[in-house]
Amino acid sequence: MGKLDKFVEVGRVAFIANGKDSGKVCAIAEIIDQNRVLIDGPCSGVRRQVCDMKRLHLTRFCIDLPHSARTAVVRRKWTAAKLDEKWKETSWAKKLEARRLRTNMSDFDRFKLARAKQIRNSIIALAAGKIRKEAKAKPNALRFRKPNKKRHIKKE
């Protein structure tokens, strides 16, 4: 378990994991009870609605929102905090984007990807082959020695 640093609070930016608006981020505008919150994501296309906490994954972002702030206020605070760019820069968002691209690859894209991998691997294989060849040329004693190991030098 990591640090318990992400709290369910007004202004917390959350990621909707499943259901209708899955894949989008929103802000928590109000906490209703133990399990439910009021969310709103005017900049990300999420309507103001009640959401179960089980659907939400909390992000590390939090905006300064008064509780029960109306949509216009949420929008203003969101754009002021430049949350769209910040979210896009996170590795979470990047991974999602990569996954989305991968599932939407056409047959031709898959072919191009396979070809690119093959070309890259052949370059690596060539380089590795060269290193192996050079290593073979070295004498045995030097070949198997670990380069940074501290060695006991015999005092003559």
Place this chain on the structure above:
Amino acid sequence: LQQMAKSSAPHKPKNSAINASRLMKYSRARIFQRKAAYKVKKVKTPAKKSAEKAAAAAAFVVKKIGGDKNGGERKVYKKTPKSLPTQVASRKVQLRPKKTFKKHVRRIRSNLAPGAVLILLAGRHKGKRVVLLKQLESGLLLVTGPRKLNGCPLRRVSQRYVIGTKTRIDISKVALPERLNDAYFRRQRSAKKSAASAGGSADIFAKSDAAYAVSAERREDQAAVDKALMGAIKASGDGPMLRSYLRSLFSIKSGQRPHAMVF
């Protein structure tokens, strides 16, 4: 009659349906009275093809025969049919007339447009990626490799055995020869066999399957279409990649789920 001609301009119908049902306001007898149809004299249409009818009604047919000394003609008397129907055969009402195959509507999947790259799933060329040229009148698709890239010639293919991919080549400048139609691709039955079946006297055990030889016009058309198509592929954005793509074969790899894949 002149009066009739004057009043033959379209007027309101005398009968009407009750409340959008099938029932009509006036019965057939009432309408007959209302229209004063008893006044209308029935015009007899002149008997057409009377000569043919007379011939049909006659007891014999006059037939010409060969030979010098045979008199040239014979009267062949018509035989009575072996069995006559005891009941009048009731005509079945065709509410919707049967559509012959020619008149069937040919549909095409929305993602199959000329220039699309298709994956053939069955037949001699299964696994190959080919270019769709057009849909023929029979509904079959006309495709080609191009033959230069993967050996698939100008060929007909059924939509059902094909995956349409999203990849498109702009073939608006590719001029297809006019003669590429269903008759062009129709399978040729060897002449010997057909003669044998007609005559009945030819050697039925003779092997009449000559090896299939590509006709000159096929070669010509293939070369022309290939040239134009290769030009179109070159002109498209991914030219070299597209060429190697069309050369490659399609297969499902481990972990790939076709129903979840985008083609």
